[in-house]
Amino acid sequence: MQVILDQDRCCSSGQCVLTAPEVFGQSDEDGLVMLRRSDPEPGLYADVRLAAALCPGGAITVGEATGTP
């Protein structure tokens, strides 16, 4: 799984941090989403997909890398 962010679309709602705190954070500098890891382990896939679905700005794209179950 590969997680790609579009910071221009981030509206700092914090949904991603609440849903998958291991993967997403928020920058003190500009309040925008940050990636803690771009290639999360399989145990976090469900949370990351939900975070992408809940993101109100559509700032999170989840790509399924080869070999992803």
Place this chain on the structure above:
Amino acid sequence: MTTTPTTPTLTLPAAHGSCPFDPPPAYDRAARQGSVTPAELLDGEFCWLVTGHQEVRTVLSDPRFSADARHPGFPFLTPGRRALAVNNPSFIRMDDPEHARLRRMVTKDFLVHKVDAMRPGIQRIVDGAIDRMTAAGTTADLVTDFALPVPSLVICLLLGVPYQDHELFQAQSRTLLDNRATQSAVEAAQRGLTGYLTELAEEKRKHPGDDMLSRLAAREDVSPAEIAATGLLLLVAGHETTANMTALSTVALLRRPEQVARLRADPGLVRGAVEELLRYLTIVQSGLPRVALKDVELGGTLVRAGQGVLAMLSTANRDEELFGTADELEVSRDARRHLAFGFGVHQCLGQPLARAELQIALETLLRRLPGLRITVPEEELVFRGHSVVYGVDSLPVAW
């Protein structure tokens, strides 16, 4: 009279039915006819009522729908709402990039880790309110003694508004949100709050504190009118919503003793319970207004450019396919797909703060007042069906 698919059968805003926690039955009936149905506003204008979960998400996130009330066809529930949206609007009535410029000036104070750092302070405010209630006796009005002062104190600290002015801003906030208020009453309340916040910001420019209004006032790239509009939005949204959610959640929970018992036994359930209460109660019940800028096919219906739409969060949050037994409150349900905070770039900025306040307030209330009960029959409670933010006027309790 002939009936075409675009003939309105419903006038907005609609009244509540026998269950005070359910959306008005007219919205529910519309939702059963389809996810996009025709309706008529009080001023006689046509608009589309959008009730389906997916369609509400689309309306609120697709840039072909505008939140800018200056566009022709924008739907207004009342003359008061028209005045508010047109006179010095805040960024919730703007589209990007104007909206993002102003919103991003205030997002940093609502980041999840910033709000987490505020939790001990919120806990002290919540405990202080309960201390005062228990010191005064064994009965209280949970609205005026707890649900309203707690978020008011929190937003005052964050914004830098003196809490001693709470009667002024709480009364004017109620008028701003009241669908029965005349246009002149709404305009007077808006002028009153705008004047108050403009003076306060000017004072902060000279004597800054560690608060949001001081930080806004110190910037060169924002006008006094923009600061006042942003301050008004944060002050009103910051206390009315959480206050009504706290009181209404207490009413909804106390009718379900077995769910209260589960929450008391396992406080770890509180986070999920708050999401479920947000879904079930969806206190912004009158719909979020948008206007189509282009022709859009929405749920099999063609919405024409220039037509107004109202995105109904309350019916979207009762989607049976998504939530199952959606008309029931079930605190252990996974309700995270609810749209109580809206969706799209305008989704509630203060949601991490609202969640923290609700989690702390409800957990502490149930823990510290094990005998908490409502002392009047439910039919005597006065529900705020006339307000943009649903709630109860007062809530007599004992413990």
